[in-house]
Structures are given as structure tokens and as C-alpha cells.
Amino acid sequence: MISDNRPVWWFACLPSMPFPERGELLKATLGGFLGISTCSLMVGLVSNLGLQSLFLVAPLGATAVLVFAVPNSPLAQPWPAVMGNTLAAICGVIAVTLASPQVAPVLAVTLAFAAMLIGRALHPPGGAVALLLGLSPNLVRETGILGTCLNISLMTFALVAAGVLFHRFSGRRYPFRTSLSQAAPTPPQRLGLDKDELTELLAKFHQTTNLGAVDLARLLAAAEEEIIHHTFQDQTCGDAISNDIPTVSAKSGLREMVRQFRLSDHVVLAVTDIQGKFLGFVWHKDVLSELAKLTKPRLLSFQVRATDILRQSGFTLDSSVPLGEAITLLVQSEQEFLPVAENGEFKGVLTRSGLLDLILFANRRKAVA
CATH class of the missing domain: 3.10.580.10 (CBS-domain)
Structure with a gap:
């Protein structure tokens, strides 16, 4: 039994996620493989055709984790993924162009944070995109400002498109941004809360980046059903x-x-x-x-x-x-x-x-x- 006088921070260091189910583990792993493979094939195809060179960047791996492992997350949806990485790339080339090599990485990440939040396109890998470009002025000079931004945008778009196609067969819905009236298992009338009220509730607990209003409606309705079943147990x-x-x-x-x-x-x-x-x-x-x-x-x-x-x-x-x-x-x-x-x-x-x-x-x- 864990004593009450144990430091609270000790618990925060433990894993917060449950152990994955075998099916979910297989889906995420296979999805990540197919997503990055799609980007790699796209790079090879463009290169063989003699068109403008495309290249893989490390932050695509982080985007793949979100798209294929947590496709219901608001941070993994197509808009924040593609637009978030694109805005971060723009901020990265601006920082490299205007600032010294010592300041460029800091400025790139700072601008990327602001741009993604204002554009309602917060995407964690976007921070990595901005930092990568801030640390790689030679890459920006060799590829060009337009070429660098276009590459990041196209590669992310290809990854997201692979995610949309993959999840059609994986049993999970992606993109996952439906209206409340379409949210399973129940319509919003059952909850008595509309989308704005659910969004305000998420904002109150600082969860808007972790959960959407539709997801919250589904969870509340599912919890309501469990309470009903527990209340009446074996009655028919x-x-x-x-x-x-x-x-x-x-x-x-x-x-x-x-x-x-x-x-x-x-x-x-x-x-x-x-x-x-x-x-x-x-x-x-x-x-x-x-x-x-x-x-x-x-x-x-x-x-x-x-x-x-x-x-x-x-x-x-x-x-x-x-x-x-x-x-x-x-x-x-x-x-x-x-x-x-x-x-x-x-x-x-x-x-x-x-x-x-x-x-x-x-x-x-x-x-x-």
C-alpha cells in the first residue's frame, strides 16, 4: 500500500497512459510505417522525374505519431497538421533570414508558437520544424525560402493523406471533427449542453488542446450509460x-x-x-x-x-x-x-x-x- 506521505512528484514521474491493446499497437505501428513510406516514395518519385527535389525532415516522424497513434486528438487533425507545419516552416525561414545563427533558433520557435495559436493550427511537431530550420541556415539557402516551405507543406500533406486513407480501413475515424448532432452515441439533446458550453467546459480545465467538444460529448454520454447500467444492475x-x-x-x-x-x-x-x-x-x-x-x-x-x-x-x-x-x-x-x-x-x-x-x-x- 502506498503511504500518504510519499511526495506527489513521484507519481507524476510514472507512466500516465495505459498499456496499449494489441490491436491498437498493431494499427499505430503499421500506420506509421505506411505514412513515412508514402513520404519516402514521394521523394523518390519526384527525384526520378527530375522535378524539384523533396526531402524528409525529422518532425514528420512526430506528425506520424499523432496521425496514426492518436487520430482523435485535436492536434492531429488535417488543419493543424498541414497548416501548423507550414506556418512553422515560414517562421523558421523568416528567423534564419532576419536573425543571427545564435538567435534564429529561439526566434523561429517563438514565432511558430504564436503563428500556430493564432491560426488555430497548434501542432507539436511544428515546434520541431521551426527549430530544425532555425538550426539549419545552410538548408534554407540551398533549397530556397519557397522550396523549403513548399517541401514541408507537401510532405505533411502526403502524410495526412496517407492517414485519411489508412484510417478508412483501420476502424478509426480520421479526420475526427464532426458536429455534435452527428456524434455517437447520442445527440446533444441528451446531454443538455451545446457545443459552445462543452468548449467552455474544456477551456475551464485547460483541455482544449487535448480534447474536442465532440469527444467530450461522447465521453459524457458513455459515462451516463455506465451510471444507468450500474444503477439497475441485473434488472430487465x-x-x-x-x-x-x-x-x-x-x-x-x-x-x-x-x-x-x-x-x-x-x-x-x-x-x-x-x-x-x-x-x-x-x-x-x-x-x-x-x-x-x-x-x-x-x-x-x-x-x-x-x-x-x-x-x-x-x-x-x-x-x-x-x-x-x-x-x-x-x-x-x-x-x-x-x-x-x-x-x-x-x-x-x-x-x-x-x-x-x-x-x-x-x-x-x-x-x-
């Missing part, structure tokens, strides 16, 4: 259904539907076929709408059947589905009721109000414990 849909929803057959007429509504406080009726399979819901307001159309209720009430006005639910849950998963589906579907069946036979519905009571009961039970 069958433990939480409301089985007092009135049921009518598919051929039931308006008279029968009105009678069922008069006997119940619910606003829906469940419609089933002869085998008891759920077909959909009939809503109270739809029945009232049909009644309003009738001029001779006694003669016409049998012309409208339950199947004519029912609304399909979209899917039916099995009673064995874990309750935590069912709650997630209920929130995502934005429906008031979800039908529950056992072996295909309709058993009842999950309701938002019923689940709210169950959540409050679980919280009270934990408080007592």
Missing part, C-alpha cells in the same frame, strides 16, 4: 413494465376503443393481432379526431378500425433486455412508450414516468443503505 425490462395498458384487437372499432379509454386513465391503447403480437398504439387524440368527423356515430362507428389509426412504435423490446439498455433506447427514441414482449407476445410498456419512479426508488434505496 420485464421488471419495470406497466402491464395495465388497455389492449384492443386489430379489428376493434371506435366504439370498443372509446369504451377502453373510458375504463382507463391512459392516453394510448396497445393494438395486437390474433397471436398477441404487438402492432402499434392508438392514441386518445386520434380517436377523438375520428369521432369529430362522424355525422352519424351509430351507423359509421364500425367503419374505422384500430389498424386504420394505429401508430407503429418502430421496435419492440424483449422482456429480457437489461433495464439500463432499455432506458438508453427510450431516451434516444424520444418516445413516451416502448412496447415490451416475451416470446413475441405483448406484455406491457415501458413509460418515462414509470422509469422516473424506478430511478427515484433506486436512489432512495441507496441513501438508506
Whole structure:
């Protein structure tokens, strides 16, 4: 057991990243190989064609680490990668041109920091690009100002293009800058926070360069799902259904539907076929709408059947589905009721109000414990 009086700095020296999974290790290694190989082949191809010479630079290795090992990072996206390295190269040649060899490296890195931050293109390898050029005035003179900047830009672009192609088959999304409405697993309405609020939250904890608003939304939604699963543990849909929803057959007429509504406080009726399979819901307001159309209720009430006005639910849950998963589906579907069946036979519905009571009961039970 680690004692409480051990210096805090000692813990900061330990690895902060978990040991990589075998699949992620293989993907990152293979991606880095393909990325740098693409740049090398591009250099060889341009050289064989007799065009302006291209060359590899060490900071491309650092860019490859970000693009292939942490493709979800805001620092690894195409804009900061290509633009960040390009701005850093421009700053490097400016420093070499204007300053002495002793001052040029410092000036190059300083200008690169400012340029990347202002250009919203912060890319750690960009600092290495600026320092490399600041230390290599001969390289800038031999290649030329335009040639040096163009080389860095083209090489980074080739590496990023290889990353985009590679991640189409790796199972990871790159570029990873989607809108909140497209963020899996849930839409922003579930979190109750918009992109600006999530960005402000990241800025509050100084995490804007480590995580994007979309990533944070995904993490919060995933954490929410885990909390739900932990709260209800082994409970299933069958433990939480409301089985007092009135049921009518598919051929039931308006008279029968009105009678069922008069006997119940619910606003829906469940419609089933002869085998008891759920077909959909009939809503109270739809029945009232049909009644309003009738001029001779006694003669016409049998012309409208339950199947004519029912609304399909979209899917039916099995009673064995874990309750935590069912709650997630209920929130995502934005429906008031979800039908529950056992072996295909309709058993009842999950309701938002019923689940709210169950959540409050679980919280009270934990408080007592």
C-alpha cells in the first residue's frame, strides 16, 4: 500500500497512459510505417522525374505519431497538421533570414508558437520544424525560402493523406471533427449542453488542446450509460413494465376503443393481432379526431378500425433486455412508450414516468443503505 506521505512528484514521474491493446499497437505501428513510406516514395518519385527535389525532415516522424497513434486528438487533425507545419516552416525561414545563427533558433520557435495559436493550427511537431530550420541556415539557402516551405507543406500533406486513407480501413475515424448532432452515441439533446458550453467546459480545465467538444460529448454520454447500467444492475425490462395498458384487437372499432379509454386513465391503447403480437398504439387524440368527423356515430362507428389509426412504435423490446439498455433506447427514441414482449407476445410498456419512479426508488434505496 502506498503511504500518504510519499511526495506527489513521484507519481507524476510514472507512466500516465495505459498499456496499449494489441490491436491498437498493431494499427499505430503499421500506420506509421505506411505514412513515412508514402513520404519516402514521394521523394523518390519526384527525384526520378527530375522535378524539384523533396526531402524528409525529422518532425514528420512526430506528425506520424499523432496521425496514426492518436487520430482523435485535436492536434492531429488535417488543419493543424498541414497548416501548423507550414506556418512553422515560414517562421523558421523568416528567423534564419532576419536573425543571427545564435538567435534564429529561439526566434523561429517563438514565432511558430504564436503563428500556430493564432491560426488555430497548434501542432507539436511544428515546434520541431521551426527549430530544425532555425538550426539549419545552410538548408534554407540551398533549397530556397519557397522550396523549403513548399517541401514541408507537401510532405505533411502526403502524410495526412496517407492517414485519411489508412484510417478508412483501420476502424478509426480520421479526420475526427464532426458536429455534435452527428456524434455517437447520442445527440446533444441528451446531454443538455451545446457545443459552445462543452468548449467552455474544456477551456475551464485547460483541455482544449487535448480534447474536442465532440469527444467530450461522447465521453459524457458513455459515462451516463455506465451510471444507468450500474444503477439497475441485473434488472430487465420485464421488471419495470406497466402491464395495465388497455389492449384492443386489430379489428376493434371506435366504439370498443372509446369504451377502453373510458375504463382507463391512459392516453394510448396497445393494438395486437390474433397471436398477441404487438402492432402499434392508438392514441386518445386520434380517436377523438375520428369521432369529430362522424355525422352519424351509430351507423359509421364500425367503419374505422384500430389498424386504420394505429401508430407503429418502430421496435419492440424483449422482456429480457437489461433495464439500463432499455432506458438508453427510450431516451434516444424520444418516445413516451416502448412496447415490451416475451416470446413475441405483448406484455406491457415501458413509460418515462414509470422509469422516473424506478430511478427515484433506486436512489432512495441507496441513501438508506
